Amino acid sequence: MRVTLSGIRKSFGALEVVKGLDLAIADGEFLVMLGPSGCGKTTALRMVAGLESVTSGSILIGERDVTNVLPKYRDVAMVFQSYALYPHMTIAENIAYPLRLRRTPPAERDAAVREAAGKVHLGELLDRYPRQLSGGQRQRVALARAMVRRPSVFLMDEPLSNLDAKLRGHMRSELKRLQADVGVTTIYVTHDQVEAMTLAHRVAIMNAGVVQQIASPREVYDDPANLFVAGFIGSPPMNFLTGDLLGGDFVCAAGRFPAPVAGSRPGVTVGLRPEDASVVAPEAGRIAGRVYAVELMGDHALVVCRCGDSTLTVKADKAAGYAMDAPIGIAFAERAAFLFDTATGERIRPAA
């Protein structure tokens, strides 16, 4: 089912947490809303669920306007961060609860519960209580309960963040597979960019109540719309140098190098991903600096450099051995540098 949000605003008293949200989510799409805590993503999700009222704007599920419809009539299922399993019901009862509310005949209900439980490999645990299950198993129960009634839309609010790192990776792939199999439109809220990049068909990156960019994971990485997206996506995060554009050259305290954009303008920020740069001899790089620290990460190393008054992180080979304060240069391709307007944060694109 399509989900359309137009001009959604939400205020708590004088505080506006969602400021004009427009989203069109296609049928069967997996959309991830990504952003730092307090950016309004959870509030937006709860408005789609109907758990939060909408200050202005409208929400459509399919063709139906559900803006002022109570949650139970919206036909959406939600997976909570805490899983929200009913502690006084067995796993089977938990999964069957939505069907019981719909007065599904017992035989049909049992079959549906078994099918849903089977999909998430919970078949043997149906008679246990939630407290007897591990975190990963509870997560599966929550998923099964959301699936069992075949809702129009799945809503997921940081469903993996209570799991330990290893289990999270595992559940991530299972979740992706499950959504593809079931084909139900899914809105997924997270602050974890890895989840966003791996799960999403499209990512909506939010900050301070405003969507910064909606695009495929590849696109938000390769072609960030603004400074916020560029800084938020990527690990380790993008390096930034502030300076000015002078006749096609970028000038800052750390040095001067040709930029992919022609012309002159004051107040420009250059973004450079650590993985797009390399450490070279002092005179061979575009920028000169000194080694501040080297961090070995296992398969690679990160070289932290002081260049002028900025600190840049550059990805290097794991065998790289640099002494502290050793003079170095940083090399990168011209098109690897992203230019942004320092004041507005907007991307400055090369003229086509």
Added chain:
Amino acid sequence: MPARLSEMTDPSKEAAEFRPTFAERLDRQSGRIMVLPAVIVLLCFAIFPLIISAYLSLSRFALAQGGFTLKFIGLLNFKKLLTGSQQYHLLGTFGAFGPLQWLIAAIAALAVALAFGRYFRRGATILGTVGRLVTAALVLALVLLALATSAPGGVPGTVVNTLLYVVVGVAVQFALGLGLALLCGRPIRGRNFFRVLFFVPLMVTPVGIAYTFRMLADMQKGPFAPLLRSFGLGEWSWATDAWSARLMVLIGDTWQWTPFIFIVMLAAVENQPRDQVEAARLDGANGLQIFRDITWPAIAPVAATVVLIRLIEAFKIIDLPNVLTGGGPGLATESMTLHAFIAWRTQDLGGSAAVGYMLLFISTVICVSFFNFVVRPARRHET
């Protein structure tokens, strides 16, 4: 990208779309529907009676043919109680002020003045000033009343009796309850036994307590009779002396209510921060210092609240004086609620309602003041 699961038709989904909106409308009102019974019950049994009672207190009630008549008489009922023929009953008989009474009155006035001085120095609001003025006026009036009626030649009325039960009763119960809680909070065996045993009196029917204590205090056949005879008190009767009769009521009340303070304070004592106590012990504090510096600040908020709850209930006292002493000798043990009950029994509904309203006024002002000036400051460190 529809897949197998979503292709299966779901009858309930269609039902949801075509359901009449009546169910949904009802759903939206569910909050109001949930609160409504409580509001109706309270309207019928609290607000409505309160208004009728106010009207009753301003009327004269008389039985008439086939019913009754109510005549509006303004504040006459209050006038009769405060300055008229019933003054001795409600307020008591005033004695002459001696030096001691003047001294206590002066101290009370000074304390009120100091409190006001401090309040104005910190910045005052109109509402806060008015509230404090009401509290101060009532407290001073009650202190003066208590002094005047307990002075030589004076006889306390039901207001002072009620105050005695409230102030002395609650103070004694708090001291005993806290003491027992501190004892029971020590690392000893059998704590649970004492906890259960000490809790029991709270649950015993007050009427039963009253008779039991009458039996115990029987001067001829009670269990303590031989003991009293050996002190040469065999012929003496507590029930004929005003102060010993009041003491009996207080003893019964204390027996019943000490457990309440005890059980709550015990929980507070057990919840006190252990690491702070241990840190203080390492710093070399002795038991008394630990109580003063660690335990008391930790339990003070609970103590203030528990006293407030006890105050609220203490003002309502009737069972014990009515059954234990019948309010006597004279009116020595009559509480305000009992006063109102007796007025009702003699068909003086107006007077009864007026006494009830004055009790409502006194208990509300005192309890609200206690909340504002004691409980709130005590809880200000809590999140």
Added chain:
Amino acid sequence: MSAPPGALRRLFEPASVEAQSPFGTLVTYALLLVWSLVVLVPLYWVLITSFKGAAEVANGPFYVPFLDFQPNLDAWRFMLVENNTAGPYLNSIVVALASTVLAVLIGALAAYALVRIRFRVSLAAIGLFLLLLVLVIVAVVALRVPWALAVAVAVALFLLGVFTLVGRARASVGNSDIEFWIISNRIMPPIVAVLPIYVMFQALHLLDTRAALIATYTAVNLPIVVWLTRDFFAGVPIDLEESAELDGASKFRVFFTIALPLVRSGLVATFLLVLILAWNEYLLALFLSNANAQTMPVLVSAQNTTRGPQWWNMSVLIVVMIAPVVVISTLLQKHIARGLLVGAVKG
């Protein structure tokens, strides 16, 4: 001071960090035992007196059954078989149970709604309502206006007012105000309300019926239920209820299938506490019942005037009256105390 200094020190110093000194332990036990006696002696005396007869009491005091007097069941036989004690006893049970069930149900519903659903009630509407209520009462009682007419006019005025005047006034009260109002009813001394309630039941010809007592007790205990259960409900993770709502449950359904089962132990605590309060209640029963609906506390208190101090018979009544509460409070002390603590500790 014949003891060597070492032994003396041992007496006053704790043997280990977890224990206290032997002397301290001794004092603690002594004090606790003294209070245990204070608690037990009255109960013990009532119990043994119920097995005495007129002779044993008159020639007393006797302290130990079989040792200094022969216990007999005469008083028990007299009170339970020949006297109608069963009627008031049944009244007490029915009234206490029914009013407690009602109070817990109504109170828990209200508490839940106040915790989970936001209310805004216009202050102007409340003011108008109270004003009209006062006017109706004055009109009916003082001016002898027929009550049906007065109520009809008031309802019309109220609706008119709500649709015109109230919309303009912004001031409104929220959940915490409603909650405070409900709970503050407990401050009101029952004597203030009982006179009109008496008149009301008289007009309805319900005086001296169980129904009147049940309704009144429900109202009196409602504030306590709201006060206690609101905290239990606030402790239920809201995710669970939101999830159930998304799963298709109505608010009532959420209340009965999710919230209530989760606060079960808290409800038990509240139930027991309110049950005992209703069982012990005296003042309201004194006003509202005399023969048919008489409860145990009223029956017991009436003994004095009808028979004089026949302690042995009285003791039987007291024992049967307090036995259930003593048993309940001993066996279920933890649960009842939990209710008290929630109420007292949070304020």
